[in-house]
Amino acid sequence: MAERTIEADTPELRARWGNFAWTAENAAMAKEIVARYPEGRQRSAVIAFLDLAQRQIGAETNTQGWLPIPVIEFVARELDMPVIRVLEVATFYTMFNLVPVGRFHVQVCGTTPCMLRGSDDILAACYKRGMKKGHTTEDGLWTFSEVECMGNCSSAPMVQINDDNYEDLTAERFDHILDELAAGRQPKPGTQEPGRHTVEPVGGPSTLKAMVTENHDYRGEW
Amino acid sequence: MPKVTVDGQEIEVPHGATVLQACELAGKEIPRFCYHERLSIAGNCRMCLVEVKPGPPKPQASCALPAADGQEIRTDSDMVRTAREGVMEFLLINHPLDCPICDQGGECDLQDQAIAYGRGASRYEENKRAVTEKYMGPLVKTIMTRCIHCTRCVRFSEEVAGVDEIGALYRGEDMQITTYLEHAAKHELSANVIDLCPVGALTSRPYAYEARPWELSKTLSIDVSDAMGANIRVDSRGGAVLRVLPRINDDVNEEWISDKARYQVDGLALRRLDKVWLRKKGRLQQASWDEAFTAIAKAKAGSSVAAVAGDLVDCETMFAAKALLAALGSDLLESRQTGMSYPTDSLALVNFNSTFAGIEEADAILIVGSHVRWEAPLLNARLRKAVKRGAKVFIVGPHWETTFPAEFLGEDAGVLHKLPGHVGEVMSKAERPAVIVGGGGLVAGALHPALALAQAWNAGFNVLHFSAARMGALMLGFAQKGGIADMVNAKPKLLLSLGADEVDYSAFGDALKVYIGHHGDKGAHAADVILPASAYTEKPGTYVNTEGRVQLADKAVFAPGDAREDWTILRALADALGVNVGFDSFTELRAAMAAAVPALGREGLADYGPLPKADAKAKAAGAIVYPIKDFYLTNPIARASHTMQRCSAELLHGEDFAEAAE
Numbered sequence: 001m002a003e004r005t006i007e008a009d010t011p012e013l014r015a016r017w018g019n020f021a022w023t024a025e026n027a028a029m030a031k032e033i034v035a036r037y038p039e040g041r042q043r044s045a046v047i048a049f050l051d052l053a054q055r056q057i058g059a060e061t062n063t064q065g066w067l068p069i070p071v072i073e074f075v076a077r078e079l080d081m082p083v084i085r086v087l088e089v090a091t092f093y094t095m096f097n098l099v100p101v102g103r104f105h106v107q108v109c110g111t112t113p114c115m116l117r118g119s120d121d122i123l124a125a126c127y128k129r130g131m132k133k134g135h136t137t138e139d140g141l142w143t144f145s146e147v148e149c150m151g152n153c154s155s156a157p158m159v160q161i162n163d164d165n166y167e168d169l170t171a172e173r174f175d176h177i178l179d180e181l182a183a184g185r186q187p188k189p190g191t192q193e194p195g196r197h198t199v200e201p202v203g204g205p206s207t208l209k210a211m212v213t214e215n216h217d218y219r220g221e222w
Numbered sequence: 223m224p225k226v227t228v229d230g231q232e233i234e235v236p237h238g239a240t241v242l243q244a245c246e247l248a249g250k251e252i253p254r255f256c257y258h259e260r261l262s263i264a265g266n267c268r269m270c271l272v273e274v275k276p277g278p279p280k281p282q283a284s285c286a287l288p289a290a291d292g293q294e295i296r297t298d299s300d301m302v303r304t305a306r307e308g309v310m311e312f313l314l315i316n317h318p319l320d321c322p323i324c325d326q327g328g329e330c331d332l333q334d335q336a337i338a339y340g341r342g343a344s345r346y347e348e349n350k351r352a353v354t355e356k357y358m359g360p361l362v363k364t365i366m367t368r369c370i371h372c373t374r375c376v377r378f379s380e381e382v383a384g385v386d387e388i389g390a391l392y393r394g395e396d397m398q399i400t401t402y403l404e405h406a407a408k409h410e411l412s413a414n415v416i417d418l419c420p421v422g423a424l425t426s427r428p429y430a431y432e433a434r435p436w437e438l439s440k441t442l443s444i445d446v447s448d449a450m451g452a453n454i455r456v457d458s459r460g461g462a463v464l465r466v467l468p469r470i471n472d473d474v475n476e477e478w479i480s481d482k483a484r485y486q487v488d489g490l491a492l493r494r495l496d497k498v499w500l501r502k503k504g505r506l507q508q509a510s511w512d513e514a515f516t517a518i519a520k521a522k523a524g525s526s527v528a529a530v531a532g533d534l535v536d537c538e539t540m541f542a543a544k545a546l547l548a549a550l551g552s553d554l555l556e557s558r559q560t561g562m563s564y565p566t567d568s569l570a571l572v573n574f575n576s577t578f579a580g581i582e583e584a585d586a587i588l589i590v591g592s593h594v595r596w597e598a599p600l601l602n603a604r605l606r607k608a609v610k611r612g613a614k615v616f617i618v619g620p621h622w623e624t625t626f627p628a629e630f631l632g633e634d635a636g637v638l639h640k641l642p643g644h645v646g647e648v649m650s651k652a653e654r655p656a657v658i659v660g661g662g663g664l665v666a667g668a669l670h671p672a673l674a675l676a677q678a679w680n681a682g683f684n685v686l687h688f689s690a691a692r693m694g695a696l697m698l699g700f701a702q703k704g705g706i707a708d709m710v711n712a713k714p715k716l717l718l719s720l721g722a723d724e725v726d727y728s729a730f731g732d733a734l735k736v737y738i739g740h741h742g743d744k745g746a747h748a749a750d751v752i753l754p755a756s757a758y759t760e761k762p763g764t765y766v767n768t769e770g771r772v773q774l775a776d777k778a779v780f781a782p783g784d785a786r787e788d789w790t791i792l793r794a795l796a797d798a799l800g801v802n803v804g805f806d807s808f809t810e811l812r813a814a815m816a817a818a819v820p821a822l823g824r825e826g827l828a829d830y831g832p833l834p835k836a837d838a839k840a841k842a843a844g845a846i847v848y849p850i851k852d853f854y855l856t857n858p859i860a861r862a863s864h865t866m867q868r869c870s871a872e873l874l875h876g877e878d879f880a881e882a883a884e
Contacts, residue, residue: 004392009403069403082386084402091391 004091007099009069017070026056030078042079046089049075050096064105064143064162066097094147101143102136104181107160110146113153121171122157129178141182154199155191164189168196224291229298241284241295242270250297253306253335255313255420256372257285260476261381267313267372269335271305272297281305303339310340313370316351316395317421324368326422328435332370353398358388359406360868361413361481362424369399369423375415382478384606384625385409399423408873409625410599410853413485414478417467428485428865429465433457438464441778444765445475445483446534446690446758447857450578450600451767452479456487456759456778463487463759463779473579474771480599481869482853482860489863490757493742496783499752506752511784514751515798521734523716525551528709530559531700532721532739533689534857536763536775537822539720539738539755539788540691540698541815542803546718546792549801554714556706557695559724560849563705564664566696570830571673573693574769576656576682577827582607584682586652588645588675589617590668591635591846592660595625596853597688598768614648619662619846635666635842638675646679655681661688662846670840677836686768688849688856690758693766697819697828719745720788721755723858738791740781741858753795754785757859761787762808764815770828772821 007013022030029052030045037044050067053075058065067090076083090096097105108126110119123146130137131144152158155167159174166177166189173192180187196202210216223234226241228248235244240263245252255267263286271281273296281301296302314336321327353366371390376399379388385408387401401407407415416426438457445452445466452475455467466487468479500509500517509517527550529543544555566572576584582604595602602625609615609626617624620633631637631645649655657676659668664685676683687693695701702708710729717730721739727748737749740757760781766772781787789811796803805811816823854870855861871877 004396006391084386084389087402088389088391092393 004094004098006087006091007066007068013068014070017068020053020057020068020071020074022052023056026052034079043081043085046075046079046081046086047093049079050086050090054096061100063103063140064097064101066100100136102140104141104161105143105145106131106178107145107147107150109148109150109152109156109158109160111149113149114157117156118170119157122159122169122174125171125174125178142178152199155193155196167191167199168193224289224293226289226291226293226295228295235289239289241272241274241282241287241289241293244289244293245272245284245295245297252284252297253339254285255331255335255370256374258374258377258418261374261377261418264373264377267370268309269306269313269339271302271309273299273301306339307341310336311344311346314340314344315346316367317370318350318367320368324365324422325363325425325430326368326419330422331420351395356398356400357404357406358401358424359408359412360865360872361427361485362407362416363427363430364424366398366400366423368421370421371397371399372420373399374418374420375399375424378415378418379407379409379412382414382603382606383409383411384603388415406873410480410482410595411478411603413481414468417477426465428488433459433464439778441759441776442469443759443778444690444763444773444775445479446765447480447482447486447860448598448600449687449690449692449768450475450598451690451765451771451773452483452600453773454479454483458759458778461779461782463490473577474767474773475600476603478600478603482856482866485865485869486857486860486863487759488865489741489859489861490759491782492864493858493862494782494785495740495742495746495752495754496781496785497754498784499746499749501750506749511753511794514753515795517751518716518734518736518795519798519800521716523550523714523734526713526715527552527718528554528556528712528714528716528733529700529718529720530706530709530722530725531555531557531691531695532559532719532723532745533691534758534859535691535695535720535788536758536761536765537691537694537698538761538763538808538811538815539792540695540700541818541822542789542792542805542811543718543720544698544700545803545805545814546796546799546801549796549803550799552714553699554702554709554712555698555700556702556709557689557691557700558705559722561706561726562661562664563703563707564669566701568831568834569693569696569770569828570833571669571683572685572687572696573830574658574684574686575833576684577769578604580682581605581656581658581684582611584608584652584654584656585611585613586649586655586681587613587615588649588655588657588672588681589615589619589628590638590657590659590672591619591663591666591848592658592686593619593622593662593848593850594658594660594686595622596848596850597660598686601686614652616645616649618668619660619848622848633845635663635668635671635844635846638668638671638842641675649675649679649681652679652681655679656684657681658684658686660686661849663842665849666842666844666846667840668842668846670837671842673833674836674838674840677833683833690765690767693768693770694764694822697766697822719749721745721858738788739858740785741862743858743861745858753791754781754783755788755791756781756785760785761789764812764822766822766828770830772825772828774825 033045033048054065076086136143158167168191177187254270256264265283265286270284272284274282275294356364441456443456445454453469453471457465470477498514499506606626615628659672717733717735719737723743723745735749736751737745738753738755759778762777821828854866860866
């Protein structure tokens with residue numbers, strides 16, 4: 001039933017990740033994160049620590065990173081908290097990957113506004129490249145999942161790939177982004193509509209037009 | 223005190239009470255699943271919705287809402303009724319309709335409340351969710367599809383047991399309750415989650431599919447697996463004890479019992495002595511009662527007779543033995559089987575004077591030679607409560623895994639004479655300090671040194687015994703000055719063993735050893751005559767726990783085979799030996815006992831008078847050794863129990879029993 005499952009705790013997994021430790025850079029980062037909280041409240045840093053660990057594993061494996069059981073135990077030890085409490089957090093937030101993922105985690109929004117604006121085309125483009133929901137492609141490049149609203153409805157349809165959002169997509173624009181990523185280049189994140197910067201109205205403002213050039217006082221006109 | 227109105231009835235409620243408690247005070251029943259008096263408030267089942275004015279115009283979860291002055295609470299309005307129906311309908315959406323094969327059937331909160339507060343029919347036509355089974359160890363059987371996510375088990379293991387091992391993984395509809403990586407729950411109170419579970423998700427594994435609750439006759443009894451005297455209910459059918467459940471007694475066990483108390487009972491049907499045995503030419507052979515009594519009379523022991531009481535016997539048995547020995551002209555009585563010889567002239571000196579409820583209030587505690595978690599798991603839960611309120615705990619003795627922060631001061635009892643400075647400072651500055659001396663401390667001679675410290679700090683002084691029979695035995699005078707060694711030196715010709723299995727019988731040479739007990743354990747192996755007697759569920763009895771609380775237990779079932787109630791055996795033996803003990807019935811025996819030791823005739827805390835002054839010359843020395851080597855196998859009943867054997871092998875010795883998917 002559950003789409004998310006924890007990667008089985010096998011001797012191979014222990015051998016691979018059993019001696020996980022912070023890199024020098026992340027160790028300094030971890031220290032800084034813990035220092036944000038009062039003494040004895042170090043548990044508050046659990047989400048930040050899990051994220052840091054996932055990113056370190058991502059850098060190590062050249063993927064988006066994930067959280068094997070030994071690493072979750074490592075975080076529990078670092079923060080002096082019961083490992084079941086860390087596992088609860090890691091399984092609760094879908095941003096934490098519990099199984100290995102690919103180089104790019106393609107999260108396509110399929111909720112109503114995106115669907116009305118053509119997310120079905122985006123999904124079709126994914127299927128065409130051999131992606132399957134909840135799976136990683138053979139070449140280890142793409143992990144694909146359909147997600148619920150990511151809050152970019154005014155520039156729908158949208159896709160989140162790793163840490164960046166790509167908005168105002170069409171199948172062609174989306175294909176171009178995937179090609180660029182696969183080729184190792186970084187496409188421009190955000191809206192893909194030419195001439196649009198963020199989520200301002202397409203074709204110029206339709207309300208509060210007088211505010212465009214000056215700080216107009218509308219109060220007399222109400 | 224806030225005044226609230228519940229369904230038009232005005233009542234005053236204590237400060238800090240919740241709306242749910244206010245409704246209960248007004249005599250209104252509020253359905254609930256996640257709320258539990260002894261756990262923190264979660265507010266996640268939403269079953270306790272009521273209407274509260276002033277407040278938002280919607281039903282409110284009463285368990286998490288503080289009662290405030292002037293509130294108008296309705297528990298009977300249309301809004302409340304439909305809200306409950308709605309919550310119940312949602313809860314039942316994913317709950318399987320497998321009541322006919324569910325062990326919780328008949329004592330299920332969900333079943334009862336669905337009848338009382340549900341709609342009676344479901345409008346849900348989709349597929350129900352299903353959850354894979356989780357392994358939680360040899361005691362707790364899980365059927366997690368039935369789970370309604372009340373998180374009582376999670377809160378219990380975190381808050382009461384102090385062992386974080388159960389958690390809720392994933393989220394929303396996918397939420398699953400499990401132990402970490404499905405490891406077995408490893409603490410001494412783990413099976414209490416079965417009672418807490420309001421549905422059939424966590425049920426009893428050893429009792430699975432054994433009986434329905436309405437088939438069982440229920441007997442009020444007292445647990446004998448440790449000296450806490452936990453109040454239990456023995457559920458039996460025919461001649462078999464099927465299970466043991468805790469009764470609520472806030473002074474003793476609150477509403478928990480240890481796993482051993484709950485699950486040793488399958489041992490009551492195994493390795494039983496149900497025939498009379500007589501040693502002939504070095505071999506035990508079956509015999510009749512007459513043959514056995516003749517053999518005992520033939521020993522012509524006269525007054526050279528001694529009696530040693532085991533850990534599980536009731537006061538009546540010990541009193542009957544005492545009366546028999548008195549009639550024969552002997553007072554060689556002992557109950558401390560392993561040779562302890564602490565002074566017993568004042569019983570206050572060897573009593574848990576702070577009481578269990580009182581120790582919760584302590585703000586600094588020194589434990590001398592006690593593995594509390596194994597010797598008294600329920601007291602350990604109380605200590606954890608004290609620590610959560612801010613108490614500091616220091617322990618003298620080898621390290622054990624505590625469920626609360628504690629400082630170990632060293633393994634040698636001698637450390638009492640040179641305590642680190644900060645310990646003395648904390649203890650003397652505390653408002654309600656307490657000292658607890660365990661069996662390990664008593665052996666190392668720490669009784670008087672610990673008392674001296676307690677009196678210097680003005681601290682409560684407590685001795686934590688481990689044997690259910692101990693305080694009763696001491697009240698009846700089952701103690702020699704030099705311990706059991708005095709008895710060995712007296713070279714009795716006849717030795718009566720009242721279920722004593724820890725005694726070194728070889729020291730008694732060729733005395734005729736008569737074992738009056740219920741299990742074929744160490745004592746029976748050494749005996750010359752075995753007279754089959756009753757276990758604690760098979761006789762009425764008086765027990766005194768380690769805080770000196772006199773409690774009565776009832777008889778649940780009859781003893782198997784030829785076994786008899788212990789006192790009747792001793793009474794018959796008196797006839798065989800030609801003496802008169804002065805009672806012919808159990809009532810007369812109790813009356814005689816109450817006349818001899820008045821405290822045993824009254825239920826409740828016995829008064830042992832003031833504490834004596836500490837003997838300043840006494841010195842504690844030597845490494846402390848805890849008396850319990852294996853929590854699950856401490857008495858003959860537990861040693862015979864398959865469940866306890868498996869717990870010991872799996873939980874303490876790491877054997878792997880993880881089973882293939884059921």
